[in-house]
Amino acid sequence: MLIATCDDEVQFCKQVELYIKGLGKELGIETKCDKYISGEDLLASDYNKYQIIFLDIELKNENGIDIAEKIRKTNENVEIIFLTAFIQYAVDGYKVKAYRFLVKPVNYDDFVFQLNELFIRINNYEKSNLLLTKEGQKYNIKIQDIIYIEVMDHNLTYHCANCEITVVGTMKKMEKSLNEHYFVRIHNSFMINMKYIAEVRSHTILLKNMVELPVTRSKKEMFRRAYLEFWGDELG
Numbered sequence: 001m002l003i004a005t006c007d008d009e010v011q012f013c014k015q016v017e018l019y020i021k022g023l024g025k026e027l028g029i030e031t032k033c034d035k036y037i038s039g040e041d042l043l044a045s046d047y048n049k050y051q052i053i054f055l056d057i058e059l060k061n062e063n064g065i066d067i068a069e070k071i072r073k074t075n076e077n078v079e080i081i082f083l084t085a086f087i088q089y090a091v092d093g094y095k096v097k098a099y100r101f102l103v104k105p106v107n108y109d110d111f112v113f114q115l116n117e118l119f120i121r122i123n124n125y126e127k128s129n130l131l132l133t134k135e136g137q138k139y140n141i142k143i144q145d146i147i148y149i150e151v152m153d154h155n156l157t158y159h160c161a162n163c164e165i166t167v168v169g170t171m172k173k174m175e176k177s178l179n180e181h182y183f184v185r186i187h188n189s190f191m192i193n194m195k196y197i198a199e200v201r202s203h204t205i206l207l208k209n210m211v212e213l214p215v216t217r218s219k220k221e222m223f224r225r226a227y228l229e230f231w232g233d234e235l236g
Helices: 010-027 039-044 064-072 087-095 108-128 171-181 217-234
Strands: 002-006 032-036 052-056 079-084 098-103 129-134 137-142 146-152 155-160 164-168 183-187 190-193 197-200 204-207 212-214
Touching (some): 010 032, 032 039, 039 052, 039 064, 052 064, 098 108, 137 155, 146 171, 171 190, 183 212
Parallel strands (some): 002 032, 002 052, 052 079, 079 098
Antiparallel strands (some): 146 155, 146 190, 155 164, 197 204
């Protein structure tokens, strides 16, 4: 989970980072926190990559609400959490769809109470979706909608139930990411979602979209074991 903190008090940024790591460890969620000491620096970054942004309202020579408004022009999904010593900003904050206000000084127990459910929700969402980047544009696709993945050179094509998208990537990395979602490599060029198998043939697999893909001899035994495990899980 990628998170940003933006506060001109460096020590407070470090404190929030420690809280983030602590909560992440409690929940078994891997977190990475980038720290910014001005809204200008945050806006100059690739801020669209973050799932959560902790934003101080009273930045030096800047207003956190104004920064949030600029973020919202390009990103409706990031969760913004305002840090403030003055709760009267709350009304303005909700205009930019702030998730929470944390009143300074923030203690760890309150941090956990306020954000525990958010961390869990975002983590579950990340597990069920893939965030792909193509030519600077970001795409969220549901893992359950991916029928199969094809690799050619250094590009991966995701063949989905309702779309097709090609991005730079490696099959090896995707194997690790999708292993728990019942994907299996059947060929150097193909990895399939076993939920979309229509028929297993002697040397090929027919998918529910009527695409037929080859199974290499070296992958047959691995596929057989994975498919048996899949059906065992499906049948309970």
